[in-house]
Amino acid sequence: xxxxxxxxxxxxxxxxxxxxxxxxxxxxxxxxxxxxxxxxxxxxxxxxxxxxxxxxxxxxxxxxxxxxxxxxxxxxxxxxxxxxxxxxxxxxxxxxxxxxxxxxxxxxxxxxxxxxxxxxxxxxxxxxxxxxxxxxxxxxxxxxxxxxxxxxxxxxxxxxxxxxxxxxxxxxxxxxxxxxxxxxxxxxxxxxxxxxxxxxxxxxxxxxxxxxxxxxxxxxxxxxxxxxxxxxxxxxxxxxxxxxxxxxxxxxxxxxxxxxxxxxxxxxxxxxxxxxxxxxxxxxxxxxxxxxxxxxxxxxxxxxxxxxxxxxxxxxxxxxxxxxxxxxxxxxxxxxxxxxxxxxxxxxxxxxxxxxxxxxxxxxxxxxxxxxxxxxxxxxxxxxxxxxxxxxxxxxxxxxxxxxxxxxxxxxxxxxxxxxxxxxxxxxxxxxxxxxxxxxxxxxxxxxxxxxxxxxxxxxxxxxxxxxxxxxxxxxxxxxxxxxxxxxxxxxxxxxxxxxxxxxxxxxxxxxxxxxxxxxxxxxxxxxxxxxxxxxxxxxxxxxxxxxxxxxxxxxxxxxxxxxxxxxxxxxx
Numbered sequence: 001x002x003x004x005x006x007x008x009x010x011x012x013x014x015x016x017x018x019x020x021x022x023x024x025x026x027x028x029x030x031x032x033x034x035x036x037x038x039x040x041x042x043x044x045x046x047x048x049x050x051x052x053x054x055x056x057x058x059x060x061x062x063x064x065x066x067x068x069x070x071x072x073x074x075x076x077x078x079x080x081x082x083x084x085x086x087x088x089x090x091x092x093x094x095x096x097x098x099x100x101x102x103x104x105x106x107x108x109x110x111x112x113x114x115x116x117x118x119x120x121x122x123x124x125x126x127x128x129x130x131x132x133x134x135x136x137x138x139x140x141x142x143x144x145x146x147x148x149x150x151x152x153x154x155x156x157x158x159x160x161x162x163x164x165x166x167x168x169x170x171x172x173x174x175x176x177x178x179x180x181x182x183x184x185x186x187x188x189x190x191x192x193x194x195x196x197x198x199x200x201x202x203x204x205x206x207x208x209x210x211x212x213x214x215x216x217x218x219x220x221x222x223x224x225x226x227x228x229x230x231x232x233x234x235x236x237x238x239x240x241x242x243x244x245x246x247x248x249x250x251x252x253x254x255x256x257x258x259x260x261x262x263x264x265x266x267x268x269x270x271x272x273x274x275x276x277x278x279x280x281x282x283x284x285x286x287x288x289x290x291x292x293x294x295x296x297x298x299x300x301x302x303x304x305x306x307x308x309x310x311x312x313x314x315x316x317x318x319x320x321x322x323x324x325x326x327x328x329x330x331x332x333x334x335x336x337x338x339x340x341x342x343x344x345x346x347x348x349x350x351x352x353x354x355x356x357x358x359x360x361x362x363x364x365x366x367x368x369x370x371x372x373x374x375x376x377x378x379x380x381x382x383x384x385x386x387x388x389x390x391x392x393x394x395x396x397x398x399x400x401x402x403x404x405x406x407x408x409x410x411x412x413x414x415x416x417x418x419x420x421x422x423x424x425x426x427x428x429x430x431x432x433x434x435x436x437x438x439x440x441x442x443x444x445x446x447x448x449x450x451x452x453x454x455x456x457x458x459x460x461x462x463x464x465x466x467x468x469x470x471x472x473x474x475x476x477x478x479x480x481x482x483x484x485x486x487x488x489x490x491x492x493x494x495x496x497x498x499x500x501x502x503x504x505x506x507x508x509x510x511x512x513x514x515x516x517x518x519x520x521x522x523x524x525x526x527x528x529x530x531x532x533x534x535x536x537x538x539x540x541x542x543x544x545x546x547x548x549x550x551x552x553x554x555x556x557x558x559x560x561x562x563x564x565x566x567x568x569x570x571x572x573x
Contacts, residue, residue, distance in 0.1 A: 017041060025132040030098065032125030034060040046115060046131050060098065064091045098127050106134055114138040164239070164258040172196055172213050172254070181258075186232030199548070202558075212243060213254050220245045227258075235337040238262045321368070322409065324348040325355050325384070326375035331398050335373070335405065344409075352380040359390050371409050446564070447471040448489040450480035450506060451526070452498045456549070460493070463553050469560065477501030481509045484521070490564050492523045494543065504541040511542035522563035526551070 017040055020027050026043040030036055039054035049066040052058070068087050097103050103119040114137075118130045155176070158165055164181035166174055174192050182189050185200065197206040197213075212223045223243040231237050239258035247253045322344050326332055332348040339346035349355045362369060372393040374384060385393060394408050446469050449460045457473050464471045472487060474480035477494075478501040484492065492510070496503040507523050514520055525538040525546040538546055544563065547555050 013038070023132075025130050028054075028063075028129040028131075030060050030127040030129070034095070034098070036060060036063065037126070043131070046109065046133070061091060061095065064094050098129070106138070163260050166192075166256050168213060168254045168256070170217060170252055172210055174200075175253070184229060184231050184237065216243045216245050216254050217252055226261075229258075230340075233338070235334070236262065236340075238264070320344045320370050320409070322346045322371045322373060323355075323358065323369050324373045324375075325350075325378055326373075326398070327351060327378055328375060328398050331375065331400075335396075335400075339406070351378070352384055355384065363390075373405065373409075445470050445472045445483075445487040445489045447491045447493060448474065448480060448483055448487060449493045450474045450477060450498065450503060451493075451495045452476055453495075456495075456551075459551060463551065463556050466553065467556065467560070477503055477506030477509075480506050481513075484510050485513065489521065491559070492521055493526055493559075494523050495526045496538075497528070504537055507538075507541040507543050524559055524563065 020040040020042050026046050027040045029038040036058045047067045053063050053066050068090055101121050106116050109115045114135045116132045116134045121127045158178035165178045166181045167176035169175050173196050177189055177192050197209045216223050225241050227239050227241050229237040238261050241258050244255045245252050322339055327350050336346045336348055349358050369391040373396050374393050376395050376397050451457050452475050474483050476498045494503040523543045525543045528549050
């Protein structure tokens with residue numbers, strides 16, 4: 001019996017030792033009288049006490065005292081600390097912890113080591129202590145915390161910079177963008193991070209940006225270029241863009257910093273009456289045209305457009321000539337930049353003499369003004385209004401909102417036919433070569449728009465009316481297919497997400513019908529987000545191109561020039 005019992009005990013001990021080694025922990029078992037019943041040999045790796053203190057029958061208090069004396073005890077402060085734990089208090093505290101039903105903590109054991117203590121007291125009174133080394137895990141957590149603090153500090157530093165800054169990874173996706181960079185686009189960082197330039201700017205610019213980015217990545221040579229950008233609010237931004245490569249081989253990044261030189265380019269700081277005050281750029285050709293982020297239809301209040309009624313039906317939005325008369329330089333900079341960002345031709349004069357001289361010079365050159373925006377605070381305002389006959393005049397205050405002024409200009413355009421007004425025809429129009437009768441036919445439709453959102457329908461209608469293009473709008477994919485069969489348009493603008501039938505299925509249905517005729521209509525996908533999966537599906541369903549919302553007149557004009565050429569369309573200036 002004794003031999004059998006002894007053999008079973010040895011087997012249990014071997015199993016426990018093997019389990020501790022496999023799990024990478026140490027095990028200590030105590031009885032109800034606080035004496036050690038079992039201690040694994042790996043306990044000495046954590047607490048270098050005398051081996052006889054781990055033998056069965058040793059008092060737990062004696063073991064804890066020996067642990068305290070080693071100095072490598074859980075909860076020990078670094079040696080440089082002036083604080084020292086009292087021996088009796090420490091032993092008493094840990095004796096109390098051993099009698100808890102359940103206790104778990106991560107504590108420092110020396111300067112560089114951390115251990116995880118798990119204690120359980122069974123209903124039989126037996127206490128079990130397991131000890132595992134978590135130093136590597138603790139180091140990783142501390143490193144992660146340090147990295148997060150460093151990232152947060154870096155973001156704060158970037159956001160504090162007045163110049164727009166962005167960082168791209170080796171796949172040329174944005175991984176960082178400061179507030180100044182996001183302000184150009186008028187979007188939150190979440191709308192930029194993780195995307196590429198193809199999702200943010202026009203395709204032509206995205207290709208140019210990518211070429212310079214890849215050259216910097218490949219060669220490590222900095223890239224520098226002067227650029228002219230139109231912000232989302234319509235204001236001009238003149239920058240000297242510099243690109244650098246940072247990082248280590250295999251983990252290179254491209255940092256783009258746009259040094260703002262708008263104050264120089266816009267000739268700010270000139271004193272009234274001064275002939276050559278401040279700084280000025282004389283050769284603007286050094287600035288490469290960059291992205292125009294301004295969308296007048298997104299910036300305008302939709303209710304203002306609704307209140308204006310059918311103003312867009314006769315609005316020559318592009319090329320409309322507006323003259324601002326104001327002595328307020330801040331108002332001039334703000335309003336002129338916004339009007340130019342909307343596609344209008346705008347400039348300013350500062351007094352009555354300049355106004356009369358400008359009108360005379362414009363008449364000699366055969367240039368006709370469309371709108372005079374007159375500052376109510378301008379001297380001789382009444383005299384100007386009484387004698388001005390060149391074009392309609394709008395009175396505006398110095399604090400006028402640019403969007404409101406745009407709405408007033410659009411409203412004034414609605415009266416051009418009734419008053420046989422001075423408004424000239426649009427600077428360009430879409431015309432068809434060949435059959436003139438077909439061009440004037442009321443049934444012919446040049447563009448079919450498939451869009452279910454009423455606001456987007458309204459914006460499409462305004463832009464196409466302003467460009468002089470005939471169109472029809474379908475509210476879903478099935479209606480779009482039916483109208484395509486009926487009207488045979490020259491171009492289809494297809495929203496991706498629509499009820500009844502989505503844009504993908506509608507494009508497939510049109511392509512199936514065309515396979516029997518040999519004719520192909522350009523189909524342009526209109527997406528909210530240009531995700532890779534959407535673009536692949538667009539191509540698979542037979543679409544020829546894509547644009548992203550919000551749309552703008554520039555986008556539609558570019559599509560007409562690019563895709564309606566196959567339908568013998570020409571744009572006449």
